[in-house]
Amino acid sequence: xxxxxxxxxxxxxxxxxxxxxxxxxPVDNFSTRDGQHTNGVYGFLAMLVNLIKAEKPxxxxxxxxxxxxxxxxxxxxxxxxxxxxxPPEFAGQIPLLKECLAAxxxxxxxxxxxxxxxILATLATAGAAEGFDVLVxxxxxxxxxxxxxxxxxxxxxxxxVSQLKRYDREAVIExxxxxxxxxxxxxxxxxxxxxxxxxxxxxxxxxxVKWLTQFGSLDELLAQADTIKGVVxxxxxxxxxxxxxxxxxxxxxxxxxxxVVPADLAVRPIDAQAVRDIFARLEFRTLxxxxxDAVGVDAAAAPMSVxxxxxxxxxxxxxxxxxxxxxxxxxxxxxxTLGGLPERIGLANGEDAVEVAWNEDTAAVLRPWFASxxxxxxxxxxxxVKALRRADAVVDALAFDVxxxxxxxxxxxxxxxLADLVESYLDEKLPESDPTQLVPEEEGATPGQLSxxxxxxxxxxxxxxxxxxxxxxxxxxxxTLLTLADMELAGVAVSHQKLSTFSAELAARAxxxxxxxxxxxxxxVNLGSPKQLQQVLFDELELPKTRKTKTGYSTDAAVLADLQxxxxxxxxxxxxxxxxxxxxxxxxxxxxxxxxxxxxxxxxYVQTGSQTGRLSSTDPNLQNIPIRTEESKLIxxxxxxxxxxxxxxxxxxxxxxxxxxxxxSGDEGLIExxxxxxDLHRFVGARVFGVEPxxxxxxxxxxxxxxxxxxxxxxxxxxxxxxxxxxxxEAKELMLEYFARFGAVxxxxxxxxEQARIDGYTETIFGRRRPFPDLASPNRVLRENxxxxxxxxxxxxxxxxxxxxxxxxxHAELGDAGxxxxxxxxxxxxxxxxxxPGEWDAVERIVTSRMGDAASLTVPLxxxxxxxxxWSEAGH
DNA sequence: AGCTGGACGTA
DNA sequence: CGTACGTCCAGCTG
Numbered sequence: 001x002x003x004x005x006x007x008x009x010x011x012x013x014x015x016x017x018x019x020x021x022x023x024x025x026p027v028d029n030f031s032t033r034d035g036q037h038t039n040g041v042y043g044f045l046a047m048l049v050n051l052i053k054a055e056k057p058x059x060x061x062x063x064x065x066x067x068x069x070x071x072x073x074x075x076x077x078x079x080x081x082x083x084x085x086x087p088p089e090f091a092g093q094i095p096l097l098k099e100c101l102a103a104x105x106x107x108x109x110x111x112x113x114x115x116x117x118x119i120l121a122t123l124a125t126a127g128a129a130e131g132f133d134v135l136v137x138x139x140x141x142x143x144x145x146x147x148x149x150x151x152x153x154x155x156x157x158x159x160x161v162s163q164l165k166r167y168d169r170e171a172v173i174e175x176x177x178x179x180x181x182x183x184x185x186x187x188x189x190x191x192x193x194x195x196x197x198x199x200x201x202x203x204x205x206x207x208x209v210k211w212l213t214q215f216g217s218l219d220e221l222l223a224q225a226d227t228i229k230g231v232v233x234x235x236x237x238x239x240x241x242x243x244x245x246x247x248x249x250x251x252x253x254x255x256x257x258x259x260v261v262p263a264d265l266a267v268r269p270i271d272a273q274a275v276r277d278i279f280a281r282l283e284f285r286t287l288x289x290x291x292x293d294a295v296g297v298d299a300a301a302a303p304m305s306v307x308x309x310x311x312x313x314x315x316x317x318x319x320x321x322x323x324x325x326x327x328x329x330x331x332x333x334x335x336x337t338l339g340g341l342p343e344r345i346g347l348a349n350g351e352d353a354v355e356v357a358w359n360e361d362t363a364a365v366l367r368p369w370f371a372s373x374x375x376x377x378x379x380x381x382x383x384x385v386k387a388l389r390r391a392d393a394v395v396d397a398l399a400f401d402v403x404x405x406x407x408x409x410x411x412x413x414x415x416x417x418l419a420d421l422v423e424s425y426l427d428e429k430l431p432e433s434d435p436t437q438l439v440p441e442e443e444g445a446t447p448g449q450l451s452x453x454x455x456x457x458x459x460x461x462x463x464x465x466x467x468x469x470x471x472x473x474x475x476x477x478x479x480t481l482l483t484l485a486d487m488e489l490a491g492v493a494v495s496h497q498k499l500s501t502f503s504a505e506l507a508a509r510a511x512x513x514x515x516x517x518x519x520x521x522x523x524x525v526n527l528g529s530p531k532q533l534q535q536v537l538f539d540e541l542e543l544p545k546t547r548k549t550k551t552g553y554s555t556d557a558a559v560l561a562d563l564q565x566x567x568x569x570x571x572x573x574x575x576x577x578x579x580x581x582x583x584x585x586x587x588x589x590x591x592x593x594x595x596x597x598x599x600x601x602x603x604x605y606v607q608t609g610s611q612t613g614r615l616s617s618t619d620p621n622l623q624n625i626p627i628r629t630e631e632s633k634l635i636x637x638x639x640x641x642x643x644x645x646x647x648x649x650x651x652x653x654x655x656x657x658x659x660x661x662x663x664x665s666g667d668e669g670l671i672e673x674x675x676x677x678x679d680l681h682r683f684v685g686a687r688v689f690g691v692e693p694x695x696x697x698x699x700x701x702x703x704x705x706x707x708x709x710x711x712x713x714x715x716x717x718x719x720x721x722x723x724x725x726x727x728x729x730e731a732k733e734l735m736l737e738y739f740a741r742f743g744a745v746x747x748x749x750x751x752x753x754e755q756a757r758i759d760g761y762t763e764t765i766f767g768r769r770r771p772f773p774d775l776a777s778p779n780r781v782l783r784e785n786x787x788x789x790x791x792x793x794x795x796x797x798x799x800x801x802x803x804x805x806x807x808x809x810x811h812a813e814l815g816d817a818g819x820x821x822x823x824x825x826x827x828x829x830x831x832x833x834x835x836x837p838g839e840w841d842a843v844e845r846i847v848t849s850r851m852g853d854a855a856s857l858t859v860p861l862x863x864x865x866x867x868x869x870x871w872s873e874a875g876h
Numbered sequence: 877a878g879c880t881g882g883a884c885g886t887a
Numbered sequence: 888c889g890t891a892c893g894t895c896c897a898g899c900t901g
Contacts, residue, residue, distance in 0.1 A: 526896095526897080528895090528896055529896080530896095532897090582896095583895085586896090587894090587895095590894080590895085606892095606893095609893090610891060611891075611892095612891060612892095614891060614892075615892095616891085616892050616893070617893080618893065618894090620893090621892080621893045621894070623892075624892080624893065709889090710889060711889095712889085712890070713889035713890040713891095714889060715888090715889050716888050716889080718888045719889055722889095723889085784888085788889065788890070789890065789891090791890085792889085793890085796890065800891095828891085828892090
């Protein structure tokens with residue numbers, strides 16, 4: 001424990017720790033694009049940052065050896081002569097490390113003819129005398145001798161430099177059985193192979209310690225060497241000069257003449273700009289915030305280099321045309337919009353940028369260019385593609401979308417905008433005007449400059465994206481993006497008439513239920529407030545306390561149903577009915593208000609909205625329209641076929657996740673289940689319960705179905721028992737029976753999590769990756785959550801991949817066939833298609849076959865088709 | 877006005 | 888102690 005009143009001096013042996021880091025970290029993962037290895041620098045700095053954060057030193061210095069030559073090699077030419085050549089991969093890293101330290105305003109010391117450890121010894125000695133707590137960080141065992149009441153040694157363990165062991169006086173005695181000042185005596189007797197200092201043969205630490213304890217000191221031992229019997233005694237006498245030499249050489253010098261004293265080493269503010277620059281050169285991204293954090297620099301406030309974005313010119317239509325002709329290679333594109341239509345267009349190639357207003361003249365030049373094969377790079381293309389399409393411009397050759405690429409690389413997000421990506425991948429700050437300032441100090445980037453940034457971010461991302469993920473982007477995500485743009489533009493026809501009628505009915509019903517509920521407890525209460533409900537249920541009605549939540553006790557539907565069973569009270573069922581009615585009313589009303597002038601709802605699909613590869617839907621969310629209850633049919637019935645079209649077609653994959661599970665696990669039983677055409681849950685139930693398929697009862701089928709679906713989510717026996725309301729022992733028995741029949745499923749699930757632990761990420765059938773750092777977490781909750789998510793990710797993600805492939809193939813084929821029917825909605829495993837008059841047969845064939853052949857698995861992909869004038873009729 | 881937690885809709 | 892989402896409301900903060 002350090003005395004907080006005393007200043008802390010940290011002195012580090014730069015060379016030895018960087019060298020350790022070099023061997024601890026894989027070179028391949030730490031190299032710049034131009035081939036400079038950086039693992040030693042990175043490992044050293046990561047360690048130093050951790051040290052600074054943990055120990056909060058007030059004074060710091062890092063010492064280096066100047067060369068292999070020192071006064072020791074002059075005294076004993078064989079000293080360290082056995083050291084192999086410094087690996088060339090390491091050689092260049094020391095100067096880079098020194099540059100980093102300089103940027104961090106950390107003093108670097110080295111002195112001709114002395115080793116770094118002598119500098120450490122001198123500073124430690126002086127520091128202790130001047131009232132510092134001293135921390136010595138070195139990978140050389142000779143520094144053990146420096147430990148005393150004021151000096152602590154931090155020594156790297158075998159794994160590398162991420163874990164440092166603290167050696168204070170007690171720790172040295174515990175580990176080496178001698179006090180620190182006597183350790184060099186032990187070392188002198190034993191010898192140090194790494195320094196090419198042979199010791200006494202057959203004498204190891206044990207013997208050395210025994211002798212020293214017996215004789216009290218090395219001098220006394222050597223003086224009485226004659227008294228020691230046996231072979232070791234002879235050896236000692238024969239090697240007594242070696243021991244004396246070793247002891248002389250391993251004594252660290254504590255009085256090296258240095259240009260600084262400890263007080264000069266006070267921590268100084270880092271040069272944030274210089275740190276950014278050198279880190280950018282070394283392509284360190286994650287280290288930067290850690291450094292800023294450790295030294296208490298506000299990263300946002302620290303200046304970040306703003307690369308000189310070219311000032312865009314504003315050409316006339318003719319000049320624009322020739323600019324586009326000259327621009328070979330990728331062109332960055334930014335379309336700003338006003339009221340859903342293009343307003344300004346910014347274009348950039350590698351060198352310069354142009355921007356123009358969207359008007360008749362420029363549009364005449366831009367339309368053919370957008371439709372051409374010239375490769376285009378966007379950031380978040382979908383909304384821009386839609387705006388262009390509204391202005392009769394079609395985008396082809398969409399080569400890259402930096403937002404989607406960033407998401408593929410890190411689906412857990414935070415990169416929601418170009419500004420985020422510029423920071424993450426270029427370590428630069430996108431010029432942004434402060435919206436809170438009336439007269440902004442800084443101009444925001446113009447569309448042309450945004451395009452220039454997008455292009456550069458695209459280059460940076462390309463370096464990072466694995467080939468398979470790059471294929472995923474090109475083959476699946478970008479075509480999907482264009483398909484989604486069309487679906488959003490089309491929208492889905494919804495009947496305001498039906499919704500408003502239903503909404504009024506639900507409102508009246510909810511009010512009635514509320515009144516009845518108030519009557520049962522004798523007063524009004526806000527039924528929508530969990531807090532007020534807790535008051536009523538647990539204080540007034542004195543019902544038993546339920547599951548705990550962060551802020552109190554749960555009042556959710558499952559809990560209320562349990563309560564109703566154990567402590568029936570009319571308030572409980574009325575509350576549940578009220579919840580149901582108000583929830584439906586909310587949904588109906590929000591849908592109603594989302595109907596546009598064209599009588600259709602246009603949702604927005606967020607392509608980067610999930611961590612698994614699924615889409616999400618917002619404003620409004622059309623992927624969670626109720627379906628389970630009778631009432632919800634009325635909502636779905638409001639989704640109708642639009643004017644000019646004949647009918648709606650729904651198509652959904654049946655049990656796609658279980659089929660993927662069968663494919664990935666290769667389980668013969670499960671594969672057979674899908675190939676026989678028997679009802680899946682009946683087939684599985686027959687196996688699990690050992691009966692004929694015809695004898696599987698509805699109860700058996702329910703259990704097996706819950707089990708099968710639960711598997712995909714990493715369900716436990718506890719969870720299964722809870723859901724099925726059966727004993728945990730029965731749930732456990734069920735799981736055992738299941739795995740006895742479908743063992744390969746269990747093997748697959750286990751091995752896929754193990755593989756993810758090794759790789760650090762999961763992968764879908766099509767190569768989509770999702771990182772799982774928490775699989776290595778020592779925190780059990782975090783780790784087990786990660787395990788379940790990792791179990792699910794390849795399955796859910798593969799299903800998402802397959803649906804995307806089906807969707808874009810259907811979209812393309814409908815277009816190619818010249819049909820006017822169009823896909824409107826995607827609900828994860830279901831598509832809703834609006835079918836034009838006379839096109840049913842063709843559309844049904846296309847949808848069925850493209851969904852069926854989207855992937856070739858060991859089991860068939862079964863597709864169910866529904867037909868009707870509205871979504872309720874068309875569903876099944 | 878903006879955020880969090882609880883609740884609940886979907887696959 | 889079952890994955891993946893989005894939205895609503897209440898109740899808190901500024």
